[in-house]
Amino acid sequence: MKGKFIVIEGIDGSGKTTQINQLSKWLVSSDLIPENNQLIITREPGGTTLGQSIRSLLLDTSRENSPDSITELLLYAADRAQHVNEIIRPSLNKGDWVISDRFCGSTLAYQGYGRKLNIKLIKDLETIATQGISPDITFLLDIPVEESIKRRANKKDDRIEKEGKKFLLNVSLGFKALSKQKQWKKISAMNSKEKIISEIKSEIKKLIHSE
Numbered sequence: 001m002k003g004k005f006i007v008i009e010g011i012d013g014s015g016k017t018t019q020i021n022q023l024s025k026w027l028v029s030s031d032l033i034p035e036n037n038q039l040i041i042t043r044e045p046g047g048t049t050l051g052q053s054i055r056s057l058l059l060d061t062s063r064e065n066s067p068d069s070i071t072e073l074l075l076y077a078a079d080r081a082q083h084v085n086e087i088i089r090p091s092l093n094k095g096d097w098v099i100s101d102r103f104c105g106s107t108l109a110y111q112g113y114g115r116k117l118n119i120k121l122i123k124d125l126e127t128i129a130t131q132g133i134s135p136d137i138t139f140l141l142d143i144p145v146e147e148s149i150k151r152r153a154n155k156k157d158d159r160i161e162k163e164g165k166k167f168l169l170n171v172s173l174g175f176k177a178l179s180k181q182k183q184w185k186k187i188s189a190m191n192s193k194e195k196i197i198s199e200i201k202s203e204i205k206k207l208i209h210s211e
Contacts, residue, residue: 003037003092005133006204007103010141011172013148014189015196016101019141022197023204024099032208033097040091043101045079048086054079061162069115073122076107080129089133103135105178110160113174114167137207139200140179143189145169 006023008016020041027039046055054075057067067075080103091098104126111117145168179186185203187196 003094003096003098004137004207005088005092005135006097006099007105007135007138008099008101008141009103009105009109009138009175009184010189011143011145011148011168011175013151014141014143015193016141018193019139019196019200020099020101022193023200026197026201027097027099027204032204034095037095037097040087040096040098041101042083042087042098044083044103044106045076047079047083047100050082050086051079059160061157069111069117072115073107073111073117073125076111077125077129080104080107080126081131084130084133089131092133100135103138104130105138105140105175105182105184108178109171109174113177114163114171116170137203138182138184139203140175140184140186141189141196142176142179142186145172147190 008020008023010016024039024041027033033039044051045058046052058072058075058079060066083100088098088100107126108119108122112119112122145165148168149165176186178184185199187199189196191199
């Protein structure tokens, strides 16, 4: 039986890491994952060894290492192609479950809505990189940009976060638009951690029981 592919999206500061940790603990202790299968936690960019090198190129804040917008897009696509072929597809084919912190939605939001790159070009690259793999369910942790900035106040910004408030506002609008188009499960990240994980669990149970 093919495994399940769960993706968590959202701008930085939305609590993705916290919810992935909570979700993974719950899934491992539940009886949803077949006995002989496991849960794989991964991320984009950087889910593979090659991807970790790409991640450092993408998020490096030193100006001389800064890729232009098209180079940045192609690096994300390269990271995804490796990620799908090395981690995601083999795991799903074995019946394992995969949770990924970010997937194609982030590229559309950041490079499409944020960088204003051609959406068709991004989707064409997505098709090449994913080779037909798509999430069974995607959650958008929705948070106001002002709150995101506040939550990240004591952390050093990476290259993407340094783009500033206007860029992030466009990215946030992109995520909201994509959530509607693709029927993601949008959850307010302003809710308590307990309420958020409760909603995520409920949606995953619905997904399983609808099969």
